[in-house]
Amino acid sequence: MLQLIKKTLLRPHPGYDNFSAYAVPSLGIAFIVFLILSILQPFDIGARNILGNPFLTASVYAAGSIITALINYTWIKFFPDFFKNENWNIGKEIFSLFYQLITISTAIWLINVVREISSPTVSGYYSMLLNVTSVAIFPYLTVLIVRNIYLFKKRSRKAAMMNINLFLNNKKSPDVSFSDMIDIDKFVEPVDMNKFLSAEEKDGYLVVKVARNEDVDELIVGSTLSEFEGGNSHFNQLFKCNNSIIVNINRVLWVEGNAAGYKLALHPKLPPVAVADDKRIKFKKLMEAI
Structure with a gap:
């Protein structure tokens, strides 16, 4: 009990x-x-x-x-x-x-x-x-x-439909034929978009997470989320989940739905990322377009 x-x-x-x-x-x-x-x-x-x-x-x-x-x-x-x-x-x-x-x-x-x-x-x-x-x-x-x-x-049903979409469109394994480089910081080498997972602003720094086979590399740079967003606005697959984190929507493995909204699993070794309430409608539209 x-x-x-x-x-x-x-x-x-x-x-x-x-x-x-x-x-x-x-x-x-x-x-x-x-x-x-x-x-x-x-x-x-x-x-x-x-x-x-x-x-x-x-x-x-x-x-x-x-x-x-x-x-x-x-x-x-x-x-x-x-x-x-x-x-x-x-x-x-x-x-x-x-x-x-x-x-x-x-x-x-x-x-x-x-x-x-x-x-x-x-x-x-x-x-x-x-x-x-x-x-x-x-x-x-x-x-x-x-x-x-x-x-x-309601949100569990929608998340289930999104997960079916992800499976049918094979979004678990991004197209390796597509290769473009995403700018992180002027002092850091650009990163392959296919490997980019997320960028999160923490304590005045930008924490960038990149997939490396079964592991995740973490880059800490002296930049802001706004600067990162502005420098890479041409990438349609970048989605700002909330005020502190941007994810690569093509790297979403699974969507969890609950009463509070949605959480995105990007990698088995990373905790899920929550989608803010004011980003929920845009997120659903992005997932429907997959």
């Missing part, structure tokens, strides 16, 4: 690579808050509506939810790697959920304290936290699980 729970919590889940990926669920939460408070009117809120208007009351609390979400977004700005698609999973999403519930509960409690309808005490705060959690936890977890399963199945 513990292994199953651990496996579930570590299951990949869409992260927050950009503002829209965070804004959409945050607006969804605010909309749900509005619907619950305006239509269901829980916790006897109907007797305490602002100017007797349930929609005005619900709008104030929903606006508080949005403002809180915007404040929480600063965590993503300060720690972008932690929230990236390739690092995100269900466990982190659930942790994020409880953090959001705490902050939204705090915002609603403060509004109620100003309106003098909630006690400005610790017990009053805990009561509000319990009320908000009891209303939001079940629908949120339901949406989380359904979304994860749906995206996993």
Whole structure:
């Protein structure tokens, strides 16, 4: 049972690579808050509506939810790697959920304290936290699980079709008759495009990985990914998976699909490379053109 729970919590889940990926669920939460408070009117809120208007009351609390979400977004700005698609999973999403519930509960409690309808005490705060959690936890977890399963199945099917394409077009073994040299750096000899795997920017350096029979050679040069991309823009097979790495799409051996997106296997001795959410559509088009 513990292994199953651990496996579930570590299951990949869409992260927050950009503002829209965070804004959409945050607006969804605010909309749900509005619907619950305006239509269901829980916790006897109907007797305490602002100017007797349930929609005005619900709008104030929903606006508080949005403002809180915007404040929480600063965590993503300060720690972008932690929230990236390739690092995100269900466990982190659930942790994020409880953090959001705490902050939204705090915002609603403060509004109620100003309106003098909630006690400005610790017990009053805990009561509000319990009320908000009891209303939001079940629908949120339901949406989380359904979304994860749906995206996993959808992207796994697409990855399977891509892998069939790779097999039928023999992309596992690039055409050795084609030979062109790719510029790495002015101080480094050009590399045969057929052997080039990827270029990744790390700590101000460019780490270039080149296939050498069954092994992988690693070249570290004093260049940037932008310079590499600009100097080799005529190669159609170069694909920028995310902000830090460019791969040779013709060297993709296998595509893995999960709820968070896609990962590309370039070589048996290299870890798979994650495709950023904003690159996903372009990646699918490239794979369909193979």
